[in-house]
Amino acid sequence: AMEFRNGGSDNVALGSFALQSNQDGFDNIAIGREALIGNTNGSDQIAIGANALATDINSDGKNIAIGRDAMYSNLEGIENTAIGYGVMYQNEYGERNTALGSFALENADGYDNTAIGRGALSNVIGASNNTAIGSKADVSSSSISNSIAIGADAVVAQSNSMVLGD
Numbered sequence: 516a517m518e519f520r521n522g523g524s525d526n527v528a529l530g531s532f533a534l535q536s537n538q539d540g541f542d543n544i545a546i547g548r549e550a551l552i553g554n555t556n557g558s559d560q561i562a563i564g565a566n567a568l569a570t571d572i573n574s575d576g577k578n579i580a581i582g583r584d585a586m587y588s589n590l591e592g593i594e595n596t597a598i599g600y601g602v603m604y605q606n607e608y609g610e611r612n613t614a615l616g617s618f619a620l621e622n623a624d625g626y627d628n629t630a631i632g633r634g635a636l637s638n639v640i641g642a643s644n645n646t647a648i649g650s651k652a653d654v655s656s657s658s659i660s661n662s663i664a665i666g667a668d669a670v671v672a673q674s675n676s677m678v679l680g681d
Contacts, residue, residue, distance in 0.1 A: 530565075536572075543576075547583075562586075582617075592624075599633075616650075622657075632667070645671075 526543045528534035533545040535552045543560045545551035550562040552569050559576035562568035567580040571589045580586035581598045589595070590607045597603040600617040605624065612628045614620035618637060619630040626643040630636035635647040640657035645664075647653055652664040655672045662671040668681040 533562075540576075625660075636664075 523537050523539050524541045526534055526537060526541065528545045530547045530550055532552045533547065533550045534543060534554060536555050539556045540554050541558045543551060543558060546563045547567055548565040549569050550567045551560060551571060554571050557571050557576045560568060561579045563581045564583045564585055566583060566587050567585045568578060568589055569587050575593045577594045578586060579596045582600045582602055584601045584604055585597045586595060586603045586606055588605050588607055592606050592609045594611045595603060596613045598615050599619055601621060602614045603620045603623055605622045607624055609624045610626050612620055612623055614630045616631060616633045616635060618633060619635045620628060620639060621637045623639050625639055625641050628636055628639055628643060629646045631648045632650045632652055634651045636645055636653055638653050638657055639645055642657055642660045644661045645654055647664040649665060649667040649669055652666060652669045654662055655670050659671060659674050661675045663677040664671045666680040669678045671678045
């Protein structure tokens, strides 16, 4: 777990290499092998699960990542909530996203997206303000914004639209 550093305070680390690189970050919780391992200055983060928030280096924090590989690639994204296996895995800079379910928002790097269900909104890369509820509910391309997909396999094909069911 976390090695002693000169800076940072009020951190909790449990697991091999959890919070290993922390220097000035404070109020972080890292539970699991390599949880928040890359964090140097990020604060107010919760990472529970092996590799959760593993590459986060210097975000303003306020991320919650629960599940193995949850938010694995996050670098500076803030105020995200990710719960599930591999959820928001590719997110690096996205902010204020909420994802619940394995691989939900897996490729996301956008803002203010909400995905509930396995693989929901996996096509969202830089798009913002989308909502998907249901297994694999999604948008048809990464450029679609302000859309809603409800139901398993529901797919929205254009911005500012809604699809109910597949």
